[in-house]
Amino acid sequence: MKGWLERLRKGYGRKLVMLHAWNGWLVVILALSGLLLLGGFWRGVLGEGRVWLKTLHIAVGIASVVPIAYYLALAGKHWKQLRGKRWQKFNVYVVLGFLVGWLLSGLLLWQFKLVGPRVSNVALIAHDVLTWMGLPYIIYHSITRAKWLKDPKRRTVQSEASSVDDLHPAAPQPVYTRRAFIRGAIGAGLAVTIGPSFMKWLGESMGGAGGSGSIDKLIASNSNELLPAPQPMPASSPPIGGGAQGSFRVYTVTPIPSFSNANWSLRVDGLVDQPLEWDWEQFVKLKRTVQVSDFHCVTGWSVYSNTWEGIPVKEMLEMAGVQKKAVSAIFHSGDGVYTSGITLEQLAKDDAMIAVMHDGKPIPSDLGGPVRLIVPKMYAYKSVKWLSRIELIEGEHIGYWEQRGYANEAWV
Incomplete structure (x- = not known):
């Protein structure tokens, strides 16, 4: 050594x-x-x-x-x-x-x-x-x-240096x-x-920190125009989670889309007994529940104690009737590009939700609103923004980021 x-x-x-x-x-x-x-x-x-x-x-x-x-x-x-x-x-x-x-x-x-x-x-x-x-x-x-x-x-x-004796002037001195x-x-x-x-x-x-700064900015810049606005349940306003703790970082693979009553709908189809489709006025009338959960991004950041309000995925699938040969669901984004696949077994958990409100307020466009998937126990690339369609299939679907190297099993 x-x-x-x-x-x-x-x-x-x-x-x-x-x-x-x-x-x-x-x-x-x-x-x-x-x-x-x-x-x-x-x-x-x-x-x-x-x-x-x-x-x-x-x-x-x-x-x-x-x-x-x-x-x-x-x-x-x-x-x-x-x-x-x-x-x-x-x-x-x-x-x-x-x-x-x-x-x-x-x-x-x-x-x-x-x-x-x-x-x-x-x-x-x-x-x-x-x-x-x-x-x-x-x-x-x-x-x-x-x-x-x-x-x-x-x-x-x-600098021009002065001298007491003019016969012997001092040399100029550097200033800078x-x-x-x-x-x-x-x-x-x-x-x-x-x-x-x-x-x-x-x-x-x-x-x-505390959920006020960046969330308010995202809401202020919301480009969606859908009426009527969803009214929060008592558990959402004030939020039972106490307000989200942390800052969301806005990631997207496409320009952020915007929606109005004219161009928004949500469909459930594929291997179901009864395909369903809602426009915005019909959707906001559906019975909603409230949950408090953490939100984790695979890039390392988290937002804690979010109060989400929406419809549990398993309840929405029960309304459509799941056929026996259905194994997975493809969640399609309204941006026309992004998808993610999750098995029905994984979606059977109570906290997998089609969310329409966050901390008692409509979900802004930058955060995936008006409607997005929330699967708290998985990393957020599974929680599809701007949700427009749920398609049930027989096999396994490899989604956008999974095709590009991310793990299909995204458990936190």
Whole structure:
């Protein structure tokens, strides 16, 4: 072990340069892949490629163990070189902190089923915060340490130094070097471009705690126009769950559709004794029940204590009459693209619901309204938004995301 460390330290300078380059490329790849995974537009464009991109993101994240361990092996030698250089020592601490934080939170997100929703939810927030803070810091550090900024011939803004003796005037003194100016400009640019987005994200995250901030914004931007509005049951208003805790993140693979009385209906057909179809006025008259449940996304975030109001799936299927050879149900989205398949055995649970209200208010379009499926014990990619049709079939249906690599068994 000592011999290995000694060999590492002998080639310290060259290895440290390689280490910085390795770290730089890791951050670039992780940043680009992470932003693509986050963007709603790219979710639809990438299709199955999103699953491969997620795998790449995880693999590169795990690979960051190598430069971290390598740096720690060189730490003793490097620390001697930084004696008296407080800013550079601080920078080492910060960059290592970001790398270790990304690694640990990323590992928890990767193993979301093992650690459970509450741990993965905290890990996702930590991962986001580290990204919002770490990415601009590392960009700034990388640019301002570039060779062209260290040019000894860089220009300076000079001051006219006064002298008591006019015969021996003092030499002009630099007030602001080009390097300092560009560093300041880069820092200001990053603050202006990234700062507002970070503050918006922070405000939505803080406002969503307790269910008031982001939910109200989604309701305010609701594009659906259906009348009459469903009237909440006493258990929904005020919500018996106390109000949803957390913030919904709006993901979609298509542009968000909008509905009115003229273009909305819900059908139950396929292997049923009596195909059924409701328009909006008929649907809101159906008897509804209320449940309190948590909502878990496979990407790591959760919203707790949601009060949903709607019709249990098993009751709706009983109205249509399920034929003996029926095994599964295909849930079709009103966007015309998204589907998901769930077995009738899984749908027999009491909390599988066709929901029309959330916390005593109509479900907004961004959240999948006017009507969406809710299966609380499964990850949310099974809970189809903008539900328009339930089709009973003999075999198993592989839905939109399941075709693109997600597990067909989506139990939390």
